[in-house]
Amino acid sequence: MRADTRADELLVVRCQLGERAAFDALAARWYQPLWRYARNLTGNDAAADDATQDIWVGVLRGIDSLRDGARLRSWLFGIGHRVLMSRLRTQYGRLECGDAVLDDHPADDEHETFLHELELSVLMDELGRLPLLEQEVLTLFYLRELSLDDVSHVLGIPPGTVKSRLHRARKMLRQHLTRQGVRT
């Protein structure tokens, strides 16, 4: 087991025992990764702030039920995924989690909603233009460096579906970048 996984498990155990300082240490360690994840999917700072607070409430209310502290990373992003999907469903009534609902060519106004701000790099910008499901799987796998199993756990889908979704997402991102004249 890696040292950072052990350190995570130790934090979880201290939280479960009821040590107040451990919650602050957990926040200090995980706030930024969770905020960036929320920022990638929501596209703006204020929404990411709100989403991160919702995620944190979920963490505080659920940490005692986390049986395997070594899986903290995927558990946190699992809460993040549920919170963000719930917020996005509320925001865009017809948006649903299922693969079938999001088509590969979303309408311009919906597509526009997910565009990232101009200060992001070309890659991040193009990532932000992908449909939400593809965007999220790339974010978790490449930016948050979760394993296939962990992504599968976070998204609640089989590893095979994660692989196929990753393949589709990479292909779409490559096409976007080619269109922009970026060599892939």
Place this chain on the structure above:
Amino acid sequence: MTTSPLSTLSDQELSVKARAGHVALLLGSLCMSTITGSLWLTEPGLPQRTSIAFAALTAMGLCWAAYAVYALRRRFRLLALQRVVAARIAFTFCSAATVGSLYLVVEEGVAAAGPACAVFAVMTVVAGFLLARARRNYRALSARKAELERQLGRRE
């Protein structure tokens, strides 16, 4: 980006006062329901209005107990050490109530205390079970914490 909003949220969500309040509410409302329910069911010749009042008080107590259970399960979940303390309070409280009601039945011959004594005895057994489980969980977590600290200390 700062973690301070999360620290404020943690203070609100982890409030010991709120947890202690809900544990007290649960114990108080269960005891009240047990006593009023026992009087309502066993006291002979109660006027109808008094019976209705006892029934209403019993129902109110049970509603408050249900609310406290809901809040403790969803909003203010107790952490390991808090569970040990809460279970110890519950066990002491229920044991005292059982002994008190038993005294009323045996020494004073108060028939109405019989059902209350039985309910308090069941509550004492449940509290004892919860206390044993909370202690076991606390010991397991403490042992795991010591083990992880030892492993991490050795690496450093």
